[in-house]
Amino acid sequence: xxxxxxxxxxxxxxxxxxxxxxxxxxxxxxxxxxxxxxxxxxxxxxxxxxxxxxxxxxxxxxxxxxxxxxxxxxxxxxxxxxxxxxxxxxxxxxxxxxxxxxxxxxxxxxxxxxxxxxxxxxxxxxxxxxxxxxxxxxxxxxxxxxxxxxxxxxxxxxxxxxxxxxxxxxxxxxx
Numbered sequence: 129x130x131x132x133x134x135x136x137x138x139x140x141x142x143x144x145x146x147x148x149x150x151x152x153x154x155x156x157x158x159x160x161x162x163x164x165x166x167x168x169x170x171x172x173x174x175x176x177x178x179x180x181x182x183x184x185x186x187x188x189x190x191x192x193x194x195x196x197x198x199x200x201x202x203x204x205x206x207x208x209x210x211x212x213x214x215x216x217x218x219x220x221x222x223x224x225x226x227x228x229x230x231x232x233x234x235x236x237x238x239x240x241x242x243x244x245x246x247x248x249x250x251x252x253x254x255x256x257x258x259x260x261x262x263x264x265x266x267x268x269x270x271x272x273x274x275x276x277x278x279x280x281x282x283x284x285x286x287x288x289x290x291x292x293x294x295x296x297x298x299x300x301x302x303x
Contacts, residue, residue, distance in 0.1 A: 152233035152277050152302070153222040155183045159233075159275065161285045163298020165195065173199035173210075175292040181220060181235075189220045193239065197292040206250025214267045214291045216241020231283075233275040239289070241267040267291070275300045 153159065158180060165175025177195035184190050198211040220237030227234070243265045269290045277283035283300040 150280055151229040152231065152275055152283070153181075153183060153189065153229075153235070155186055157183045158303040159189075160301045160303065161275075161287075161296070161298055162301070163285065163287075163296040165197070165291070165293025165296050167294040168197060168292060172201070173197045175296075177291065177296060179218065181218070183222075187222050187224065189222060189235070189237075191218050191220075192216065193218055193241075193291075195292045203250075204253070206253075208250070209246075209248045211246045212292050213244040214241055215244060216267050216269075216291075218271065220271065220273075231277050233277075235271075235273050237271045237273075239267065239269045239271060239291070243267050277302070 151157075159182075161177075161179040161181075163177060165177065168175050175195055175197040177193060179191060179193035181189040181191040192215075194213065194215045196211075196213050198209070200207050200209045202208075216239045218237050218239045220235040222233055222235045226232060245264055271287050271289035273285060273287035273289075275283050275285045277300070281302050283302070285296075285298055285300045287296045288294065289296075
C-alpha cells in the first residue's frame with residue numbers, strides 16, 4: 129500500500145513538474161487569447177476579440193479569430209449604427225530561443241477571412257454614400273505578438289496587426 133501511494137505521489141510530482149516547465153508554445157498546445165482592442169481603426173466603440181492558436185508543428189500554429197466592434201452616434205434625423213465583425217483563420221510562426229520558453233512566446237503570422245459589417249441610418253436619410261464602403265469584404269492582415277505566462281495555464285498577450293483595431297491586449301489561457 130505504501131509503495132502504491134509513493135508511486136502515485138511520484139507520478140503526481142513528475143506531472144506537476146513537467147507542467148510547470150512546459151513551454152508556452154509547443155506542438156499540440158491550444159492557446160486562447162481573450163482581449164480588447166487598442167486604437168480602433170473605425171469610429172468609436174471598444175473592440176473585443178478572441179483568437180485560438182493550435183500548435184501543429186514545433187514552430188507553426190493554425191487557428192481562428194473573431195473580433196467585434198459596434199457603435200452608435202446621434203446625428204441629423206436620428207441614430208447612425210455601425211457594426212464590424214471580422215472573422216478569420218490565422219497561421220503563425222513561433223520563434224525559438226527568445227527569452228524563457230516556459231514563460232515567453234513571440235510570433236508573427238497572417239490572417240485571412242471576411243468582414244461581416246453593417247451600417248444603418250435613420251429612416252429617410254440617403255445612405256448611398258455609406259452603403260458600399262461598409263459592406264462585407266475580404267480580410268487580409270498580419271499579426272506580430274507575444275505572450276507572457278504568469279502560471280502554466282494563464283498569462284497575458286499583446287498583438288499588433290490590423291482588424292477592428294491596430295493592437296490588442298488581454299489574457300491567454302493554455303489548454
